[in-house]
Amino acid sequence: MSASRPNILWYCTDQQRFDTIRALGNQHIATPNLDRMKNRGVAFRQTYAQSPVCTPSRASFLTGRYPSSTHVHRNGCSHFPQSETLVTKLLADAGYDCGLVGKLHLASAASGMEPRVDDGYRLFEWSHHPMPGADSDDNAYHQWLLNEKNVDPKQLYASVSGFCCAGVPAEVHQTTWATELALRFIDEKRSQPWLLSINVFDPHPPFDPPRSHLDRYDASTLPPPLFRETDLERQNAFRHVSQQSTVAVDPNGSDPEILHDVAQADTAMIPPTNFDGRQVKAAYYAMIELIDEQFGRIVEHLESTGQLENTLIVFHSDHGELLGDHGLLYKGCRFFEGLVHVPLMFMWKGRFVEDLESDALVELVDIAPTLLEAAGCEVPDSMQGQSLMGILTGQKQPDYHKSIVVSEFNDALGSAKEYQPTHATMSFDGRMKVIVYHDLNLGEIFDLEKDPGEFSNLWDSPELTDVKPELLVRHMDAVMATSWAGIERVGRF
Template sequence: MAEPPRDIVLVMTDQQRADLTAREGFPIDCTPTLDGLATTGRWFNRAYTTTPLCVPARISLLTGRFPSAHGVLGNNGYDDPVRGPDLIDVLGKAGFRTALVGKNHSHLTPDRLDHWVEYSHFGRVPAIAATGRDREFDDWLRANPGTTPRPTPFPLEHQLPVRIVDEAISWLDSAAPEERSFLWLSIPEPHVPYQVPGPYFLAPDAVPPAATTFDVLKDRGFDWRYAGQLAQRSGEADPDLLARARANYVGMLRLVDDQLARLVAHLEETGRLESTLFVHVADHGDFAGEYGLMRKGPGLPEVLTRIPMLFHGPGVRADVRPSPAHVSIADVLPTLCELVEQPVPEGTQGRSLVPLLTDPDAPGFLSVYAEQGYGEPLDEDALGDRTPGLRETASGGVAVDTVNEVTQSGKRRMIRAGRWKLLATANATQLFDLDADPFELHDLAGRTELAATLRQLQQELERWSVTD
């Protein structure tokens, strides 16, 4: 086995789509730094979150368990998940000093790490930790929680990714020569608020439009249609607003990438890049205008479940090709355990990717699993006059949260295997050919000629469900 990494930088972006990158064919060069690291390291274009929701996905990253195993299914009540030793426990035992710089939104607490500088989507946590113009910018974010129609009226240096990378560089530089460092660099973007300063503020017509429109929601389940109803009532379904939000989202991707370029350049200038394992994942994706929606919400579509994932550095054999393996965010913990020569905690459901990192031609995993939702599915009769996810703002407007008790109700499971995707609930099974139908508009489960494929995927889901 290769020599263990001296340092580990685990970058997590929040709500970053996997497909909006030049290495996957997107015509705008949103992520040149990440693309460079991917193609001089190892990257996976069949990587998936465990669930397209922030907190349970982040806990899966840290514990190597699926939400149904660690017990956190939503964005609340996450202080005490079911777990064994988590990533911080493992790396602390391996002799790493540990830090979180950025967004937490997990069960971690400051006392468990050596260094803690927290940010939310609206700036420093606590808010009083920001001063001067940084504090003014954070206040502006809280006052503008949606999509801004004009460039952000603050210079670039006040943006959260800039400040987070500044903090990260400062902490990494504080290490004594004999110390090993683990940094969870957790950037709370490209999540709402969708805002960018002038250099990154793109014209909507400069960004390729979404491949699907609001009209497709009429053929989907109630949870999807309800998300559409909220978008209509709040004004978010307006095509011009969607186009503006999508353009801001793409601009945010490049802003974040440019700040990661600063970090990588600093590691290179200080002679540490070659000995640093650099990992990038997102917790989940973003509709970014598909289906006439933004952010996240119902279901397990590719735009929400498939995530970027790359490894670069010690123990990684470079290959410009994406790995054909089907991998999960839950695989990060056992992978890092093996790379730092620590035992994988009991109860871990993820799989070590080390064989795939060290040998690009090693046999890959043939399927990957994800899940979403909790409780019984809700419909119009169950809601009555209530409209979960919709609230009045202080200015008299209407705000929407597409993650609510309707869009998260019910239980859904998915399997991706090659070109095929199986979606299952208690009452229905759907089959999609992702090569021909990447946005899952045409259910093929009833096709006689695909009956054998359907049975095979159902058996694969049953196999995964043993650890569910």
């Protein structure tokens, strides 16, 4: 196998914030394996999701195209457009043996297995949601529990109650299942390079890590969510924006509400009206610690079998989690850092630079062209992301990739408490974040250099009177640039 065509281990978590890796500044969480990856590779500290919601974000990083071009804006889509091509299909056509373990989430899985497209995956071990009642019997994780662990999924999850609690043991957890199947795929005999997409459900709510991991965290020692009393009134202006948490509450010191009247599977979408932010954070960190352990098992296996030097590894999440910041939980049509700013790290031993922390502005849409270039494949003209290979190989300076990043929410969420078909767009230039809630006469402008916690909305501030028009024009230009010009011109008229 040529060293120019690496294996690709693509690990994507669900709803993991940017500030959840110890080596990148969070001293309250244990992530030794992700720390090791950071030390042996490149960490992009300013990476932004193209949507704060799963499906449009995943459609973007799997195609290298923005939501305005894929037209995949919503969770719960009836189908994925046949006109869009996944990067995994392009790599399969180029000779890669591609496999998927876990979520895909490009279309609705309301009835049976999620409808597949021409995705390029030979192996398709699909598990959208680990909890019984949320998916059909096609859930490969449930089949593993029944057939290999002799465990009934319904009985296993029967004792898991509430949105923030101890969950199933680590040895039968969906994250562990994903690792077990990943190791089998990696060990298959083949003559061509492989790509494996691992898409675990965690740390998506409900916040239910194994008891063994939850007990490692003392909630009282953790910093509270970002919150000021002014948030209670400030968020009222956004109450009717489509989001899973509509009313801000004080996240400090409240006992978590146990949702006895809500099915356990629904706690993934319906947050409580009262919660203790530190307890939520402890459970969330514990979920990520399990991910770190299982991710580490895969990397160690690659190293012990002599495959690490020819394996490109990418680790990221689809979007973040509000986690009590500003009195809110879960996700929706908001663009706070905790929700749209995500981790992104690459490693390729001997080929990528090591122990590099890049502050360049990066988007998840940039992953697909990066993988194609690394594999020696042509990047299609329709792909809008920009390859990161120059920074990864040290051929370009690590402090600049693009001047502005964009995120969008367009009627994306069917599980909002108060359904509103909200459309909003965000642009961020590394300092000024501009958010427009279209048709609602609402907007937010944050100066993250002076206000990293995003407490002071400058939308109506007199100090921005002269600057605001320029910011809005630049925002409009950035948003319009996400719409692909379309079919190639061959004529003059």
